[in-house]
Amino acid sequence: MTVFTSTGPRSLDDPGFSEHFLRLVGDGDEWGAVEAVTDLLDAGVAPQRVMLDLIAPTQGRIGELWAANEWSIAREHAATAISERVLAAVAARTPVRPTRGRITVACVDGEWHALPVRILAETLRLDGWRVDFLGANVPGPHLVTHLHQTGPDAVALSCMITARLPRAHAAITACRSVGVPVITGGRGFGPDGRWAHRLGADAWAAGADDAVTRLAHHWPPAPTDPYETAFLGDEEYTHVSRNRGVLVRTAMENLRAAYPPAADYDQRRHDATAEDLSQITDFLAAALYVGDDLVFTDFIGWTRAVLDARGVPPTALQAGLHLLRDQLHDFPAATAVLDTGLLKAG
């Protein structure tokens, strides 16, 4: 570990800077983190660069550290809270008079990764947009009410978790149905945003910079009938998502036979396993919804790494997948998706 002198590195180009900042944020040192960023701004670094080249990558590192089990969930949340405050400090120092239209920025229902979206909101504000930032986990009806009341030129919707794609789709369709075009972003829409278009989004942006360019030059897009893309999913999706509770309950009942170590689980561990199974079910449903195995295999690959970091053997994950597969014999698409997942889990 490098120990810095009293001033610390001063430039974004300094390779030590991001480590230094990560440590401040990870230690819950709000004052130090805000000061580090304030110094950068004072040195003339553009606030966009501070947000996109420092705060955002740091947040990415925080997620990785949690996934690798190097940081506890409490530390991850605390660090995120510090990042939020640093961001607020950047925003407070950079007022901009709105010159463009009005835009609503929100996370889809069930999506809690607010920080990247907040960075987007601030970046758009710096570009002259009047931004309404609705934050994390915005239920569809609240979003649509907001649109009726404010009449924005665009909605920017973020989805980081692929399992939320069906809800993202409902939100996209609802926004477009009231005549407001939608730009989407976030990992949840897949590599290169490949699922965004299928869900009817007017645009997809790889990052905040991309979104700013897209909105500045090619907006609004030509209106199309929102109901052309309003219906996805088939009876297999309907079956899996409607019977989520039954699938998980049955899997939990059969868990002990399939995976003997589960016999020693306490209530908390039992709850966590049930939640894992519901997540697997959600991702399975999402894969069926958008019709792409990748939704599922990506999630299984990630889960495997997370479990691995916590010393949970892959047989536990495989057992879970089999427990669901045993209940879905009559559903060829779901079975096929689970099989690709099993390959990835093994």
Add this chain to the structure above:
Amino acid sequence: MSQLPIQGGTRTLGPPAPDLLRADLLRADLLRAALDASREAIILCAADDDTIVLVNAAAAALVPGLDPGALQALEASTIEHDGRRLKGERRRLDDDHYAWYLRDCTDEELQAEKFRAERARTAFLDEAGRRLTASLNQRRVLRTTVELAVAHLADAAVVVLPVRRRHSEWIRLVSGGTTEEGTLRESVLSEVPGLEEALGGFPPIPSRWLDASQVPAWLLPGDAAPVGALLVTPLPGNAEPAGALILARHGAAFSADDEALARIFAARAGAAIAAAALYRDQVDTAAILQADLLPPELPQPDGIELIGSYQAARDALSIGGDFYDVYEATPASPDTIVVLGDVCGKGPEAAVLTGKIRQTLRALHLVEDDPEVMLSVLNRALLSSGRQHRFATMVIGAISRAEHGRLRVTLATGGHPVPLILRTDGTVEAAPIRGTLIGVVPEITVQPATVELAPGETCLLYSDGLTEARGGPTGQDQWGEARLRDALAGCRGMPGDAAVERLRQLVSDWVHGGVRDDIAMLAVRAPARTRLSLMDTGVAATSPFAIDARRGERRGRAR
């Protein structure tokens, strides 16, 4: 045809005599008579020099001036002649001759043209209906109106709204441009012929050709092409006009059909704009009333960290029966008072009662800061207000600062879930208080208690929407106090806002998105002592999470 025997204009049945047939057909006058009897125009030509050999009656009527011996000049298969449209087909007859067969298809094409126009009109009105009714936002509806008008009716469109306080708002779009908005003084409206009348609800002024000078410079952007024709149409609204639609074209004037279509479109646009205006008025009214019912922005008194969270059940107005509030210290009542409660029922009716309770407590706080007394007085006030079948539960806390950054919180409950306290070592305990609910019996029993919070410790007030949230893997289980305690213990070391956010997230995941009941939380936290920054000392400070990080979480929970 060649098998029909023809003789003297009469037809006899039976097998033809081959030589008789040939002889008859060679008779030129019979041939001409047969061709003249045809309704199709036929022009017989010689192949070697393209001269006309014969023009039948129908051809002569259709294209006068075609004479045998003249050079035929037909080339294309569609021929414009004297305002008529002819369709022609050239066919080879024998090695030396060919013929043009001409048909007048003017009426047919006119019908097809009309049909296409009608179809386009229907498609336009269908799209207009769909897009105009989609939004309740007036600005959005206005934009849609000018977009549709420019796509289907004119080169430029301006909507001018009725005069309000001597000014009119407008929005316009020029083909190929972007929408612009602005405001006009009432006095300049008369510069556009017919605009004042349209805003007054009079019938549309017939379209007319205009000198470019008759269009005031402010109507269209300076770089727009000169206006050829202008049409001003009222946008009918709810008993009074919703505005006026001005359509401008560079070239041709508006036909009667164009005007009729513009009028139908204006009727739809006007209805949508009026509905949006009505919605806006209602929202404005509701927002004023709502402002007092929504949870307040929390003050941040010195040495006390307060974090609130309110999540309304899925209704549009975001108001419900849960509430919290904070009353800052006054000279008479040096304690900071926090209250969190739940009124029986849901929606606006419940919200109105929460407003009354909060106001009563606010007044009460000016003279009193003992939670137990406040609850008793509030109970009598509610009972005496005469409104039956409404009761409430709540927790009131009086916070004062103690030595070494500690907080002393005196808590009293009126039948409300007991607050939980998160200690620095991660244990969670319930505040030792009891009490009956408010607004039911004349005398309530309240057992208050005082708890102390060391720096970094949190006292969480919450509504039962949190613990009674139904969901979980099976969809039917309540989240429950045990899970809440567990989750709160997991928040050890987090800043207050991160802890509250985490609880929100966990319960939202539990119910799988569909929160059915209001959920309110109010966390009171003694701020953690400020550590020395490692930047100042040059010595790496031990992170409060260092132990956590080493232990890690071994339960393999995927996010």
